[in-house]
Amino acid sequence: MRFETSREVPAAEGAVKVKKDDNNNYKVNLKIIRLSPSERLSPPKNTYVVWMDTDLNGTINIGNLGTSKGLFSKKLKSSLETVTPYQPVRFFITAENDKRVEYPGNQIVLRTRYYN
Structure with a gap:
C-alpha cells in the first residue's frame, strides 16, 4: 500500500x-522517504505517530516514527516495523506533541487508502 x-x-x-505470519499475526513494515521533521510543520509538533485502522478493533497507535539521514544520502528516511494480531485496513500518520497519545x-x- 502506498501513502497518498x-x-x-x-x-x-x-x-x-x-504480511500474515504463521501465528496468524500481521507483520507491518512501513518505510517513508523525505518526511520533513515534525518541528518544521505548521504548527510544529514533537513527533509523528503511526495509526492503524483495523477490521474489528478500531484505530490503534502502533508507534512513533523516527527520521534519520543516510550516511551517504541526504534523504530523510523513516521506518517502523511491528507485529499485530489485528487485521489492518488502513494506515495514517499524525503529527503529535506526545508519542503516547491514545487518539489521533x-x-x-x-x-x-482502505483495503481488504
Whole structure:
C-alpha cells in the first residue's frame, strides 16, 4: 500500500507492506522517504505517530516514527516495523506533541487508502 500525496508534507513518499505470519499475526513494515521533521510543520509538533485502522478493533497507535539521514544520502528516511494480531485496513500518520497519545489528533500528514 502506498501513502497518498500530502499537502502537509508534499515531498514525502512511502509505502506499507503487510504480511500474515504463521501465528496468524500481521507483520507491518512501513518505510517513508523525505518526511520533513515534525518541528518544521505548521504548527510544529514533537513527533509523528503511526495509526492503524483495523477490521474489528478500531484505530490503534502502533508507534512513533523516527527520521534519520543516510550516511551517504541526504534523504530523510523513516521506518517502523511491528507485529499485530489485528487485521489492518488502513494506515495514517499524525503529527503529535506526545508519542503516547491514545487518539489521533487532527493533523494528519500521510494516509493510505482502505483495503481488504
